[in-house]
Amino acid sequence: MKRFALIGAAGYIAPRHMRAIKDTGNELVLAYDINDSVGIIDSLSPQSEFFTEFERFIERGWQLKREKSAALDYVSVCSPNYLHHAHIAAGLRLDSDVICEKPLVPTPEVLDELALVERETGRRVYNILQLRHHQAILDLKDKVVRLARDGKYDVELTYITSRGKWYMESWKGDPRKSYGVATNIGVHFFDMLHFIFGKLQRNVVHFSDACKAAGYLEYENARVRWFLSIDALDLPDSVKGKKPTYRSITVDGVEMEFSEGFTDLHTVSYQEILAGRGYGIEDARHCVETVSVIRSAAPVVPRNDEGHPLLESLA
Known part of the structure; x- marks a missing residue:
């Protein structure tokens, strides 16, 4: 049984990590959040x-470290995006491996800094890249590898996840803390691509x-046209009033269904990490580079057929 600590226990994604810790037969022994709405821990x-x-959380971690049987094996990080770097480094320095939510960090330069802390501590950082475990994604990857065709696939990615007015009042609506909508809701899709x-x-x-x-x-x-939104007005008419979220990937005009099967992917991710098959810093580098460029790029007018169809509604 491995001993876990969790940073960001009151966040939206934290219960999935708590469940994954429990379902893999391990123990959450220490948790932290500036907010105290963490009643989910009771169950x-x-x-x-x-x-x-x-400060008290870290001090307790150091106290546990003194006794080998009580020391933390892993620290799971579910805190706001802009705190990931500091919290990952703190976990590594507790002599623990760290499991962190996406996005791991905002830029390749910060990835390099984390790699340095890994070398200093002899510990590892793992990123939750859950779509790599989704069966529909694995099947498509297998198809692309097997067919090895000459031309590129034409892909259209649409992800609309409705968010209320609270979103812009929270850290997620502050680009200094979330790094913007493309990073916050899109980084795992760019990793998937x-x-x-x-x-x-x-x-x-x-x-x-x-x-x-x-x-x-x-x-x-592949050639990919993509569109990401937290605006419910962007939902297709077929979905409005029925579901708050719309996920769609079409490959050469054929839609790939992957709206289901998300619930247990954190548990699968933990199983893989515990078995020594987790995704680390270099696995996350590609998607971190992608969103880093997207944040700094100046928008341009689409050329030829490169624009997503929903762009017309924004004109």
Whole structure:
């Protein structure tokens, strides 16, 4: 049984990590968040210690480190994006491996800094890249590898996940903390595209504001038009009033269904990490580079057929 600590216990994604820790037969012994709305701990790990001050959390981690049988094996990081770097480094320096939510960090330069802390501590950082474990994604990757055709696939990615007014009032609506909508809701999709279609060759942004972004990506094996949004008005008519989220990927005009099967992917990710098959810093580098370019790129007018169809609604 491995001993876990969790940073960001009151966040949206934290219960999935708590469940993954429990379902893999391990123990959450220490948790931290500046907010105290963490009653979910009672149903998953009622014996866990909890702190609302980071200094007390870290001190407790150091105390546990003194006794080998009590020391932390892993620290899971579910905190706001802009704190990932500091919290990962703190976990490594507790002599623990670290499992962190996406996006791992904002830029390749910060990845290099984390790699340095890995070498200093002899510990590892793992990123939750859950779509790499989705069966529909694995099947498509297998198809692309098997067919090895000459031309590139034409891909259209659309992800609309409705968010209320609270979003812009939270850290997620502050680009200094979330790094913007393309990074916050899109980084794992960009990782998925790289995972399936190979290295990125071209990255163009067509639209970007606080609520949505769109652009064009060209990979070794695919030409991708993408659109990401947190605006419910962008939902297709067939979905409005029925579901708050719309995910769609079409490959050569054929839609690939992957709306289902997301629930247990964090548990699968933990199983893989615990078995020594987790995704580390270099696995995350490609998608970190992709979103870093998207954040800094000036939007341009689409050329030829590179614009996503939903761009017309933004004119």
